Amino acid sequence: MKTTFTQKSIFYFFLLCSFHLLAQNKSGRELFLIDKDWRFSFGHLYDTKKDFGHAEGYFSYLTKTGFGDGPAASGFDDRAWRKLNLPHDWAVEQPFSENASFSHGFKSAGKNFPEKSIGWYRKKINIPNEDLGKIISLKFDGVFRNSKVFFNGFYLGTEESGYNGFEYDVTAYVNYGGENTIVVRVDASMEEGWFYEGAGIYRHVYLQKTNPLHVAQNGTYVTSEITNDNALITAEVKLLNKGHFKGNVEINQTVLDASGKQVATNSENVTAPEFYKTNTFSSKLNVKNPLLWDIDSPNLYQLVTEIKSEGKVIDQYKTSFGIRTIKFDPENGFFLNGKHVKLKGTNNHQDHAGIGTALPDEIQYYRIAKLKAMGSNAYRCSHHPPTPELLDACDKLGMLVIDETRLMGINDYHLNDLQRMMERDRNHPSIFCWSVGNEEWQIEGGITGERITNTMQDFSKSIDPTRPVTVGISSGFKSGISSVVEIMGYNYLGNGDIDAHRNQFKQQPGMGTEEGSTFATRGIYFTDDAKHYQSAYDKKPRPTFYSIEEGWKFYAERPYLAGMFIWTGFDYRGEPTPYGWPSVTSYFGMMDVCGFPKDNVFYLKSWWGKEPVLHLLPHWNWSGMEGKEIDVWAYSNCDEVELFLNKKSLGKKKMEQNSHLEWKVNYTPGTLEAVGYKNGKKVLSDIRKTTGKPENIKLSLDKENVLKGNVSVVTVETTDKNGLHIPTANDEIMFSIKGGKILGVGNGDPTSLESDQFIDDIALVAISNFMEQKETTASLPQQLRNYSENEWTEAFKNRDYKKQAPSYIYKGEFDLKNNSTSNVVSFFYKKIGVETVVFVNGNKVEPSKEDFQKYVLNSAILKQGKNTIHIAATPLQKIKDWDVMNTDPGIIQVITPAESWKRKLFNGYAQIIIQKDENAKEVVLSASAKGLRATSLKN
Structure with a gap:
């Protein structure tokens, strides 16, 4: 749906309105997380054909406003692209390669892999008519890297660094009351650091709606001065006026404690900044008996900034902050809230x-x-x-x-x-x-x-x-x-x-x-x-x-x-x-x-730390090394540590400050135990036992103080018949899940070349050698007849759209690397005719019920190597002479199902990260391995 002249007029009328408009907007600011339901596909670093024809247009997005082409065009057909949620890192999905970057972990992405250097992201959103007059912005927390963003075909800008957050105003480009398209082209060919940096939209993305007069991006600054039992809060706020409002507004600053209780407030009338200008205003608030932020008691407050006009809130901006003092002393180090902290x-x-x-x-x-x-x-x-x-x-x-x-x-x-x-x-x-x-x-x-x-x-x-x-x-x-x-x-x-x-x-x-x-x-x-x-x-x-x-x-x-x-x-x-x-x-x-x-x-x-600690190393599984000397260390803050092997004391040693203890022990299977003493009394022990062979899989949910959410970390290990952890196990564990999805697997092995993720492979296969023949009737064939090979001509070449045939038969080819019955092959048809009939290898195929321009192809009619597609169609007609007609028949999508999720244990451990489905009552993770007892974990 195109924005009409009337809609544009209303838009500018709203921007020009002043006091009355501001009073009508009730909430003022809305922020929506838009991480879900993006489409993604790889482009190409330098081959524009493989980059979906981007930047091939006569007018580019840098030449004329609104001329985003290829995937940057709002009407681009992305149905065959992969569907995913953000955040997303495409580099971690790639296999390892010795030809890849040393500093980036040898993942097959970056400049040495031009087909995996460019990533395209597209998302459609609806913005209602009610938002006309608001400022509409896109906010990105970070995209790695060199991102170009388009909105409805309009180029918004480029952010070179992969670590900066950035924001674009799209107000003038919005199709109010209809569909809008966000497009991001990411170029991860160049590295910024000498360490793994990933690739893609790997941080959150938001849609923001504000009043024309609002708090600017990152527009608050809260500082505090503490005197006795009082904290004087200075709250700066930067106002931005993207409308023509003139006059005064009220700035209301309120400080809330962690329970939501108001502990301080301040209001003042100020003059709004001029059109597209900013002004900064400062308020003072007193918080009595403040709860200070520190490392043991991280107390937080919230500043609620409200901009009011005629008593109604036109913008609300929330800022989390803490009250604390910091100081560096050249003689005595660092101080937090007046207390020395190393x-x-x-x-x-x-x-x-x-x-x-x-x-x-x-x-x-x-x-x-x-x-x-x-x-x-x-x-x-x-x-x-x-x-x-x-x-x-x-x-x-x-x-x-x-x-x-x-x-x-x-x-x-x-x-x-x-x-x-x-x-x-x-x-x-x-x-x-x-x-x-x-x-x-x-x-x-x-x-x-x-x-x-x-x-x-x-x-x-x-x-x-x-x-x-x-x-x-x-x-x-x-x-x-x-x-x-x-x-x-x-x-x-x-x-x-x-x-x-x-x-x-x-x-x-x-x-x-x-x-x-x-x-x-x-x-x-x-x-x-x-x-x-x-x-x-x-x-x-x-x-x-x-x-x-x-x-x-x-x-x-x-x-x-x-x-x-x-x-x-x-x-x-x-x-x-x-x-x-x-x-x-x-x-x-x-x-x-x-x-x-x-x-x-x-x-x-x-x-x-502050708690008593005793840790013994190494493990005690050294089969084949009986009688050989093993270095045994103890890490502890106890006064003394005594070491026992099979209940026989090997000596008690005194622990020095910031040190550790060592013994030389001839290996004998059994039990190695360390006992820690404070003030002469036993306070801790740590045991290493020689274990039996792996028999069971153990799954445990990590509850390391993680705030509640849908993502969980699961530790995977094996145990012997007595339930003892096997510190040398390397079994390969298979996983399946219900009620959620697996995000990734790892095991900490620095040399592991195993896959981090197991996702379906989506290949897009172009239709080549696209040819045509004229038909003498508008009636489309339901069975494919034999056509003279001499009469095929290049499709759409020198087409006279004022003298088209009643119908055309088109022929093209596509190559399949394999024709596995497990693959899902689909033809995503792009409209080149009013009525259409499609044949693949001579067989008529029917469109799918959910999308009449999508054809799912049965493997029985396909073959490995070259396949032939015929399309019979009545022609599209130009309405205006300058109309650009589609000449692309579509694309073949091949989905190769992923292998089952799996990971080897490394020295006894692996990790799996799972995400619970939004509407699921519980998520069930199951694990199995050859020769081991299977298990499952409910969360």
């Missing part, structure tokens, strides 16, 4: 096993909760702005955050990215520091780095003066950025003399922004370079990298250092140092890509 942090990228970067919100909470359980209190976003839901999780669970921009520089590209990140994120109480760079080796040690850092720091202060700025430095700590950055960020103590730098710059606070890295494989205790497995014992990996214990001791012993951020909390895809293919993930994590803990987790938990 930063116990981790660096992390944003991918997770099985799902890549397309994390459901629940998994954000799962990962932060895992880090909290380890004793961590701080998180560095490495090395890019995170998705908003990660910061929400940190706010709600009590995790301090360093928020980091992607790239250093002083031009609009760099400073605009920084500003957008800061304005989006500055109300999160979890953020205590901004990072404007990381390991920029080209500029770190010289005057250029100083100049850039000074500019970015001062620019940051203009946006948020309440937080300090840091940069992670790794090429020596002597000059350049190191001499001017507000909070010195040391990346690896082996890269320079930290104490010497501190003695030179005694007024500069510092922290270890990357430190204590190690190489370790979960459950492996003897390094095997041939298999690319690194022992899990905490050892110094190379001269400039220190072990976790060495790193923590260094920072713990120096009060002037605020703390350290370990590289990394979780393993991540890509950067599989020190190995290459077939290693596809890093070895740096305290936990693997699933969140299963490596033994180092328990060292940190001992000295970072």
